[in-house]
Amino acid sequence: MARPFDVSAIEKKWQARWLDEGxxxxxxxxxxxxxxxxxxxxxxxxxxHQGHIRNYTFGDLVVRxxxxxxxxxxxxxxxxxxxxxxxxxxxxxGSHPRQFTEARMAELxxxxxxxxxxxDWRREVYSHDPNYMKWAQTIFLAFFEAxxxxxxxxxxxxxxxxxxxxxxxxxxADGTCDRSGDLVERRNLEQWFFKITDxxxxxxxxxxxxxxxxxxxxxxxxxxxxxxxxxFDLALSMDPSRALRVFTTRPDTGYGVTYAVVAPEHPMLFxxxxxxxxANVTRLVERAKQASELERTAxxxxxxxxxKRGAFTGSFVTNPFSGESVPVxxxxxxxxxxxxxxxxxVPAEDERDFAFARVHGLPIIRTIEPPAGHxxxxxxxxxxxxxxxxxxxxxxxxxxDAAAQFLEKNAGGIRKVNYRLRDWLVSRxxxxxxxxxxxxxxxxxxxxxxxxxxxxxxPDDVVMDQSGQSPLATHEGFRNTTCPTCGRPARREADTMDxxxxxxxYFLRYADPFTPDQAFDPVEAAKWMPVDQYIGGIExxxxxxxxxxxxxxxxxxxxxxxxxxxxxxxxxxxxxxxRLDGSKMSKSKGNLIAPEKYYDNVGADGLRLFHxxxxxxxxxxxxxxxxxxVIEGCARFLDRVYRLGHYDECFFHDEKNADDDExxxxxxxTIAKVTDGLERWSYNTxxxxxxxxxxxISRWARRPEGAHRETLDESLDLMLxxxxxxxxxxxxxxxxxxxxxxxxxxxxxWPLADPVLVAHASVVMVVQVNGKVRARLDVRPDISDExxxxxxxxxxxxxxxxxxxxxxRVVARAPRLVNIII
RNA sequence: GCCCGGGUGGCGGAAUGGCAGACGCGGAGGACUCAAAAUCCUUUGCUCGAGAGGGCGUGCGGGUUCGAGUCCCGCCCCGGGCACCA
Numbered sequence: 001m002a003r004p005f006d007v008s009a010i011e012k013k014w015q016a017r018w019l020d021e022g023x024x025x026x027x028x029x030x031x032x033x034x035x036x037x038x039x040x041x042x043x044x045x046x047x048x049h050q051g052h053i054r055n056y057t058f059g060d061l062v063v064r065x066x067x068x069x070x071x072x073x074x075x076x077x078x079x080x081x082x083x084x085x086x087x088x089x090x091x092x093x094g095s096h097p098r099q100f101t102e103a104r105m106a107e108l109x110x111x112x113x114x115x116x117x118x119x120d121w122r123r124e125v126y127s128h129d130p131n132y133m134k135w136a137q138t139i140f141l142a143f144f145e146a147x148x149x150x151x152x153x154x155x156x157x158x159x160x161x162x163x164x165x166x167x168x169x170x171x172x173a174d175g176t177c178d179r180s181g182d183l184v185e186r187r188n189l190e191q192w193f194f195k196i197t198d199x200x201x202x203x204x205x206x207x208x209x210x211x212x213x214x215x216x217x218x219x220x221x222x223x224x225x226x227x228x229x230x231x232f233d234l235a236l237s238m239d240p241s242r243a244l245r246v247f248t249t250r251p252d253t254g255y256g257v258t259y260a261v262v263a264p265e266h267p268m269l270f271x272x273x274x275x276x277x278x279a280n281v282t283r284l285v286e287r288a289k290q291a292s293e294l295e296r297t298a299x300x301x302x303x304x305x306x307x308k309r310g311a312f313t314g315s316f317v318t319n320p321f322s323g324e325s326v327p328v329x330x331x332x333x334x335x336x337x338x339x340x341x342x343x344x345x346v347p348a349e350d351e352r353d354f355a356f357a358r359v360h361g362l363p364i365i366r367t368i369e370p371p372a373g374h375x376x377x378x379x380x381x382x383x384x385x386x387x388x389x390x391x392x393x394x395x396x397x398x399x400x401d402a403a404a405q406f407l408e409k410n411a412g413g414i415r416k417v418n419y420r421l422r423d424w425l426v427s428r429x430x431x432x433x434x435x436x437x438x439x440x441x442x443x444x445x446x447x448x449x450x451x452x453x454x455x456x457x458x459p460d461d462v463v464m465d466q467s468g469q470s471p472l473a474t475h476e477g478f479r480n481t482t483c484p485t486c487g488r489p490a491r492r493e494a495d496t497m498d499x500x501x502x503x504x505x506y507f508l509r510y511a512d513p514f515t516p517d518q519a520f521d522p523v524e525a526a527k528w529m530p531v532d533q534y535i536g537g538i539e540x541x542x543x544x545x546x547x548x549x550x551x552x553x554x555x556x557x558x559x560x561x562x563x564x565x566x567x568x569x570x571x572x573x574x575x576x577x578x579r580l581d582g583s584k585m586s587k588s589k590g591n592l593i594a595p596e597k598y599y600d601n602v603g604a605d606g607l608r609l610f611h612x613x614x615x616x617x618x619x620x621x622x623x624x625x626x627x628x629x630v631i632e633g634c635a636r637f638l639d640r641v642y643r644l645g646h647y648d649e650c651f652f653h654d655e656k657n658a659d660d661d662e663x664x665x666x667x668x669x670t671i672a673k674v675t676d677g678l679e680r681w682s683y684n685t686x687x688x689x690x691x692x693x694x695x696x697i698s699r700w701a702r703r704p705e706g707a708h709r710e711t712l713d714e715s716l717d718l719m720l721x722x723x724x725x726x727x728x729x730x731x732x733x734x735x736x737x738x739x740x741x742x743x744x745x746x747x748x749x750w751p752l753a754d755p756v757l758v759a760h761a762s763v764v765m766v767v768q769v770n771g772k773v774r775a776r777l778d779v780r781p782d783i784s785d786e787x788x789x790x791x792x793x794x795x796x797x798x799x800x801x802x803x804x805x806x807x808x809r810v811v812a813r814a815p816r817l818v819n820i821i822i
Numbered sequence: 823g824c825c826c827g828g829g830u831g832g833c834g835g836a837a838u839g840g841c842a843g844a845c846g847c848g849g850a851g852g853a854c855u856c857a858a859a860a861u862c863c864u865u866u867g868c869u870c871g872a873g874a875g876g877g878c879g880u881g882c883g884g885g886u887u888c889g890a891g892u893c894c895c896g897c898c899c900c901g902g903g904c905a906c907c908a
Contacts, residue, residue: 002860215826215903222825222904229908248908261908338907345908351823352906420907541903613846615834620901626833629847637846639861649862685836688845695845702862766841771889773841811888817840819888 001632004639007603011729015116023746024063024118028512028524030072036511036528037062037073038569040536040544041080041503044104045587048111050578050611050623051537053595057611058575058683059535060117064725065678068750074528075118076510078125079105082499084162084179087432091464097432098128098460111595116604116728123513127434127502132509134455135519136502137437139555141448144438146558148195149426151446155265155336156425158187164429165191167498168422170543186289192436192495193423196550200224200419202566203549212572213618216541223542225420230404231340232413234260234317236272237325244268244317244328247339247418250380251407252399254321255388256346256367258357260328261310264288265336272328274314281330284311288332309333310356319344320411321389321403331356339418347378354378368396424547426498431464431471433496441483441490450484456492470494503544504551507531507568508561519560526563534569537577545569573681576620585623593623598631605727606635612683612726637691638730641723644698645716645734651706660708663700666693667715668757674722675753683726690723713738718751767792768819774801785812792818 018024039059042052063075081101090097105126112119125132143149157166161180165187170178177184196203204224207217230251233243244260262269264285273281288309310331319326333352334343347357348366354377357364367388370379385391390406391399407413427436437449437456449456459478464471472478473494483490505519512524536544552568555561578585585591598607610631614621621627644650670693677686697715701707717738724731724745735745760781765788767775775797779788789812792798802822809821 218826219903225907227907246908250908333906333908335907343908350908352908355906418907538902613834619828619835622834624833626847630834633846643861684834685845688836691845764841768840768889771840776841809888811840813840813889817889819840821888 001601001635003603003635004642005730005733007605008600010733011114011116011599011604014729014732015113018116018118019113019121022120022122023744024067024073024075025120025122026072026074028514028527032070032072034528035066035071035073035533036507036531037066037075037533038507038510038531038535040534040540041078041506042108043080043083043085044101044108045085046104047107048115048595049587049592050585050595050621052108052112053115053607054575054578054611054617054621055535055537056112056115056117057608058573058617060115060608060728061612061678061683061725062533062535063118064728064746065750068721068725068746068748070749074123074511075120076123076125076513077109077112077119077121078123078506078510079108079127080499080503080506081105081126081128082433082496082502084164084430084432087430087464090432096460101128101432114599114604115595115608118728123510125506125509125513127499127506128432130455130457132502132506133434133457135509136434136497136505137449137454137456138451138519139505139551139560140497140501141437141451141454142558142560143194143554144448146554148198148554148558149192150195151190151192153188153190154193154425155186155188156191157184158189159184162430165189165425165427167425167500167543191425191427192438192497193425194550194554196424196547197419197421199550199553200226200421201417202553203421203546204419206549206567210567210572211570213574216538216545216572216574219541220546223421223546226417227419228415228417230407230413231416232320232407232411234320234344234411237316237318240318242271243412244272244342245340245412246342246344247416248344250346250349250400251403251413252385252388252391252394252396253346253349253367254319254344254403254407255391256348256365257319257321257326257344258347258363258365259326259345260317261331261334261343261345261356262313262328263334263336263341264330264332266330266341268342269313269330272313272315273330277312277314280311281313284309284330284332310360312360320407327362329356329360337422338420349378349380351378351380367391424498424550426501427495428498429470429494430496431458431462433499434502435472435496436493438493439481439483439490440493441486441488443488444483444485444490447483447485447490453484458496470496472496500543500547501551504548505555507548508552508555508564522561522563525561530565530568530570532570534572536572536574538574539577541574545572573617575617576615578621578623580623602631602635603638603729605638605730606631609634609638609687609727613687615684617681617683637694638727640694640698641719641727642730642734644694644701645720645738647701650701650712651704652709652712653706654708656708656711659700660711662761663697663707663715664711665757665760666696667718668753671718671722671751671753672758675750678725687726690719690726693719720745721748721751724748763815765792765815766817767795767798768817769798769801770821771819774798779815781815783815785814788812788814788818792820 037059039055063073066073086097086101090100140149157171159166159177159180159182161177161182166177171184175184204221204226207220210217227249229247229249231245231247233245235243310329313328313330315328316325317328345353347353347364349368365387367385368379368383369386370383382396385394385399391402404415435456435458437454439447439449441447458472459475462471462475479491479494481490481492508520508525511528512520515521548568553566556564556566580591595607613634614630670689673689674686701712720731720735731745762778763781765777765779766773767777775795777791777795779791789810805822807820807822811819
């Protein structure tokens, strides 16, 4: 489309100026009120895609808006530059992931600059910068010192597609890899973990106070999964001196325990198995070991396959409530990693136990009277206890308490809180990540690399063959070293850290990237933290946001971040994703609509306006054939702003009159609406009210009788200031033309609505008869209910409509409405 | 199965319990033009009516209220998250 101004020239001019003049650089000693605005650390996948554009459009609006409020706004940029795609691409191309990554970084950087998003580029940080790695490794070692990083053998998730282990958080519910979609395998490996479970309680409690979207908070709470219950002993019937320890959240249903179950991984399992049952049990355990999570959880509902998936051990334990002997089974529906890895089974009140009991012909004893009409299945709701000795008649809560006391007295019971959250597995058998700075010595064991030898950098000549072994393990020059403690030959750790470790503290480095001798100076970081507004995708609702919260708490506790707030992100906004044909638009799906094609035509301002206007920022956007038209519509709006600003077809008169005043009032109402819209993330309506204002001003100034020139200028200036955070290039250019030699529009303050002007001189009052609109009257905004009713009843339309009928009742809500009931 | 969202014109979407459909896209008609593009103007929920005007309309069924897209109860459908966590 033909544009009335040179889009490219204007945009290039201002982008260069913001960059060259360091307009959006802020120093840590800035005296203004501070605001930390942050978009999530992007993975450099190449030129920005629409998701990035959306993210930085919102982020840049916040930066410019808060700056216009007189604040020192920290707006940093950097790259989450380690990661698998670069390594895989490098393997394919026979190059080094660094080359690949840095080329993609340059592309992404140039396309966010092309959008006109402004940053303090002096603070740029990227994960594979040796200077960043040094501090990443220092933090790892500090965690190690403090016992927060440890090495353990554990059944872990192995992704055959990614050739590495994954954290629990990276495995989907169906047992597939979050990244590659491959079915994840279980392997028993020795790996590094971070003790995030130490923080489960605090991570859960602190969620409450966060100004985050409710659903993200819920997802975090669910992921942590706190449950209160009792851990106690089930004594072996044959040998009461030994016991099976179990955890339950429903001790009140103890009289209904008709069997017990241990997980296939349970350490006591083979003590319990009798000779007769050994073959069956072994078969089940072998199968469970090899089964993927998917297979193990697949047929959960129907009850199909349950028979195969459980076996009698031959042993019995005593139900401490009833004193009866009940059989012990092994079944893979019980997890080795949760609670004690063993449960008391109550089929009447637990669906899973019920399904298993049905298949294996185990007795079912109700301990809670189900409500009338309940089928014969498990009932886990409220109700009075039956068949429960001392608990008969009690409700669930009091029975739980009574049962807990009973178990404390008679079965070694203790009340316990369990969490679903597991420790964070951070080892990755890949090359393109930050090496774990550890050395293994036959004499001294696991030894930290001395701080003055950091960073540990991977050599460049490593073969990345995806054999499943860490690429670094095959590089003898890297692998062989000497023990820092005893000097004898030793071997380096060959795994790298999960890249989520990099994104767990980058915001702290942003706050103080200048300190040479530590990751960040806590005094400097405290000046900016917490992040006032964090913006990113919903896909990070659990992983990144949970890890980063953990990191900050841990850093404070081990003394690396004294004085910092314990939560990193005060406010979070999660933008909707962009979909094309129903699926998420992403590089990996290959369904990108590149922003470049719009830059030359509608320009960055037009594209930004589209993302602001197309719908609520939190909602997903469906990219359709219509999107192109809407983008053009946004550009058309900017063209009209430009033409009006140059008085195309405008006429003028000298004496200010009531029409002119009314337009100025509309301008002030728009200030109020736009401000409100920007504050509550209703960007689409903020843009809409500016469009409306443009229509109003434009119609007024182009009437033959014309507009008052000074009022028009005042209105245009205010409109440009409101539009400045949304369409920064055009508004900067127009402002410069209208105010040569004065500070830029972005250096002006955010307009304040004058409450006197916002108030309406007269308002339209609706008159209803029986709830239907029958008349509209102009009234003063401060009209009383009585006067409003009188005016309504006197209005000719109403009189005609009533035709003498007598009002039964008149409801007045002055000045908005009067409803006459007949 | 459980927990969140959501369901409004042809489309994206607006609406502190008070004029449903702001704003934009698309459509129709018109002005300008030799013509087109661009621009501007008018119009645009459905329906009955020549018109004035009327009726109906926010997934479905009830309810509260003078008044419900909005609140309550019961459903249906769509999207997302979680799902043997004892």
